[in-house]
Amino acid sequence: MREFLRPPGVLSEKDFKSRCISCGQCVGVCNYACIAMTPDSLFGLDTPKVFHRESPCFLCMKCSEICPTDALRDVPMEQSGMGVAVMDIKKCVDYQEENMIMCWTCYERCPMKGAAITLESGYIPTITDKCVGCGVCEYVCPIHAISTTPTRKLPPAAKTGAIPSKTTDSTNVAPSAISGTVPEEGAK
Amino acid sequence: MKESSIRPTIRRSIRVTRRAVQVGTFLAFVLIPLLNNYDMRALTGNMVAFNAAGVPLADPLAMLQAAVGSFSVTAVMITGAGLVLLAAALLGPAFCGWLCPFGLLSELVQCLRNKKSGVSGSAKSSGAVFFRPVLLKSGLVAAGLLLILTALPLPVLTQLSMPAWITRFWQHAILLREILWPALWLVPAVLLAEFVLGGRFWCRYLCPQSLLISLAGLAGLALPKRLQVRFTPKACNCPASDRACLAACSLNLNPRKPVAAQMAQCVNCGDCVEACKKRGRALGFKFSAKD
Amino acid sequence: MKLSRREFLKGAAASTALAAIGLPGVAAAAEAETKWVKGVCRYCGTGCGVLVGVQNGKAVSIKGDPNNHNQGLLCLKGAMLIPVIYTPDRILEPMIRRNGKGSELEKVSWDEALDFAAKRFRDTISEFGPNAVAYYGSGQALTEESYLANKIWKAGFKTNNVDGNPRLCMASAVGGYTTTFGKDEPMGTYYDIDNATCFFIIGSNTSEAHPVLFRRIARRKQFNPDVKIIVVDPRRTNTSRIADLHLHFKPGTDLALLNGMAHVIIKDELDDYRFHGRHCVFKDNDGSERTFEDYKAFLAEYTPERVQEITGISAENVVKVARLFAESPNTLSLWCMGINQRSYGVWANNLIHNLHLLTGHIGRLGASPLSLTGQPNACGGVRDTGSLSHLLPAGRVIANEKHRNEMEDFWGVPRGTIQPTIGHHAVALFGAMATGDVKAVFIHCTNPAHTLPNLNKYTPGLQKAFIVQTECFHDAETTKYADVLLPAAFWCETDGVYGCTERRYSLTEQAVQPSGNSRPVVNIMMDFAKRAGVDPKLIPFENAADIWDEWRTLSNGSPYNFYGMTRERLKKESGIRWPCPTEDHPGTVLRFVRGEDPLVPADHPEKVFFYGNPNGKANILFRPYMPPFEPADADYPFVLTTGRVIDHWHTATMTGQVPELRKAYPGAFVEVNPEDAARMDIRNGDQVVLETRRDKMTFPAKVTDTCMPGLVFCPFFDKKKLVNRLFHDAVDNISKEPEYKICATKVYKQV
Structure with missing residues (x-):
């Protein structure tokens, strides 16, 4: 099955499935047409899913407001609990030493701009522990350097808040700090 | 004889009005996803639960399943189900006769069947008429709830909701641009079975969603105001052998025996009232409990 | 209406394919077979140096030039320039609307297109005089193109109706x-x-x-x-x-x-x-x-x-x-x-x-x-060459007779050729087109049907005047109004100089041949001008390098002196800063400073010499505070402003061709402050109406604390939401630059 996230406000997969009655109101109210309904199992009811690689969620939170049975709890966007995005800094162009490209697309499009993704030192995109896993950054990243793991697939520790570093391999440092040199002026 | 009926003299036939309401309701649930596509979101949902500009309305059985499955209720669940049950108490299971899109299809199948094989159906004794269907439906619902409670915490009985399948089909087609295939074979399969077996047996004996509605309708008979069909025996000019009103009832009820058991199942469709109109006015609608 | 899932998937597949082309280090074949051609990024006024990787005559990758000021760094737009060259949206054949506006564009030969355009210009001039024609250029045109157009129109057609989109961005500077x-x-x-x-x-x-x-x-x-x-x-x-x-x-x-x-x-x-x-x-x-x-x-x-x-x-x-x-x-x-x-x-x-x-x-x-500077060549191409309706090259002005005579002498035309009155500035030009005073316009490398302020007022002008347009992309809104559409060679398909913010002139060398039937614009202009009756002796250039040489020579002795920047030198180096009077001069870092600026005599008594002014001093001017033209008021209580977003350039005719950039910003939106949004029950994605005194448009909301309460922002890149319809066209009295940044609006949620 295609990788999917649940819409914001899901407490746990078990709790969600016991409450979701397939009324489709979340789909109807979504401003971004990002919620799809597909069966969870062969004869299961259709439940809402966000296939974020095709159409991510921008955290308008209208779905969690309208859900009649609290399958999607009415929470503020900071508590959406959809998953966690992780950036591979071996791929992200801002972390490369040579032929560096400046790209802030993930930061620009993050619905929690400046909170879930920040620009370290003003220019290096970094995912923080406030990330709720909406999938937008993965969707817009032109290099596909970001991957979002849904909450239901996270190890238990992650769900309680002890999430490992959101940028793999290294913490958020400037490239030259990695190499230890201060940049020099060019041709002249 | 003073007729306190909820509607003034009906110029147009009830049947035409009711068909218009049934078709209109069907179309409304096609229109809702269409409007959503054009960013108009005041109305959302299907016949499992929907929201009209902030007012929630929901299938009471769906809410019950969610409550049992999750061991909790929300205000919206109570409001949504409550409003529907309240309406059922006041108007009887009028949903089935006036709004349910499957009900519309089921009636059309019954008409076809009648045309093919002539008038059929005989009114059973009042006890069996009510208890057999309610026992069957209760058993089904109880089994479902037990399953949810013990092994499978999902709203499994919603898989048996025909109005849900029909309205979800249009939701999927319009909002998601996908065909909801189970709706395309399940609903016709049930209709085919009804055609073969007759008596709109799904609606009468099996539809789990109608259980709570009819129980609410039954309870509503105790209310001072309750829409129901009124039978005035003194005005009845038909001999016992002339069973026009009986033949008119698609649910095989006997309008000339307005006991609670019948009334609980009567969906106030008015077909019997219409049939009676040509022969007298023994049958009519009333809203007050008193005659 | 929303895209279907299928359409989204299609877009995703395409983007993966293109990502391979646009990124450095992901070149298709062995590095050794790639020829790297030096140039400048097509986008903003930063003027980053680039190296375009060419294989088998096709541009396949791009990376930053390590020897230019950007030290090998590029932003995402620049890094994704390659797909823009080969987009199917390119205009590759000359086209004309034989039967006037609203009729279909018909593909024709170059001769027919140029004759059709030239005849109209000739007829217009002979019947209504030279001021009935105009040229509207761009801060993204190559310096050679702007210099050439300036010469053709002011000394050839003899009208000062030469202006360009820098009027809309840098004129105040x-x-x-x-x-x-x-x-x-x-x-x-x-x-x-x-x-x-x-x-x-x-x-x-x-x-x-x-x-x-x-x-x-x-x-x-x-x-x-x-x-x-x-x-x-x-x-x-x-x-x-x-x-x-x-x-x-x-x-x-x-x-x-x-x-x-x-x-x-x-x-x-x-x-x-x-x-x-x-x-x-x-x-x-x-x-x-x-x-x-x-x-x-x-x-x-x-x-x-x-x-x-x-x-x-x-x-x-x-x-x-x-x-x-x-x-x-x-x-x-x-x-x-x-x-x-x-x-x-x-x-x-x-x-x-x-x-x-x-x-x-x-x-x-x-x-x-x-x-x-906003655009890549507003400085070098338009400001320095004086390609505006009141200027002449190298800091001269039309109003000054001595300056006009200097130019007439240099260009070899009789005294009195250049008109003494200034021409129409941008906004006035399109106004003159609406009234019919200007009947034929040559538009190059810009998209006024999208970028003029108060668009509803000026589109009638575009509808009325005869428009010859050199353009690369069908996507440009202005092509709807073009009578003659001439396919221009795009960026590295031709050679030319860009001058960026820091007075640095850098050469983009030709990396690949022009696509389809497109031609370098300098050739198009000269061909057109000759057919339209301009003396061929005025424009005897073989190519852009010749034009560069003339302009370089002209600059000698002026405060914009870059005589030392020969074509050869520009090919070897990654841009040089002017003043640069001799070939061995390294370029100037500190202008007006003795010992740094070669135009300050070595024995000048003061260290700082503002030789731009006759007395060598700079002016401290008493400028009082004045409010904006249309502040917020009781009826229109919000301030509306506009601007760019990082991943799109201007009207997105180029960046819109790149799926990754389109994905990041598929369409316009309005930024609403969370306090204002809460008061009006507006969520992310809700449809919000902006209504100004001129027009009304709906945008999806982006609730963010970027704007302060009472301010809303919408970007202008989306051709499906021409936000300039909302703005007014009040201009600065001196520079004639419109006030895009402030107008008053109503904001409410669409029911």
């Missing part, structure tokens, strides 16, 4: 530099970023509009934490997030702040008395010379308290920012459209210059007023 310093263009360079101790960034969202420069600023601070960054912007942009002090103020009131800062600086005796005593002249708004005491008196009303009243910035912060500015060892000011696109844009520019002249933060590495 030009006005500011010329009224303060006598001649246009900044005196500093990007080296100033590496040496500044205080950055004063006002009216610029550097992080989105000049990302590579922004990184340089951010790193300056990162490695020198004592460096102070002040950002003055009503929006809390990414730029402001690295600021030590972010001042947001009521839009349009920044002139009060700038005067307030001068007030504090003088009151606290932080001005450099020696500097302004030696190098500056105080002048009133009417041009009469005044004294320092007069200036003090003029500034008396701009107390911090008064500034607080006007701007909303606390009096405490007014004092703080003034002190930071003045007391820092080297203060660098950077500004862009927030200051230029204003009804008093020239004055705003002057006020920034005033601060530098008052404090002596000028003429030193790290201390300079550096105006950021």
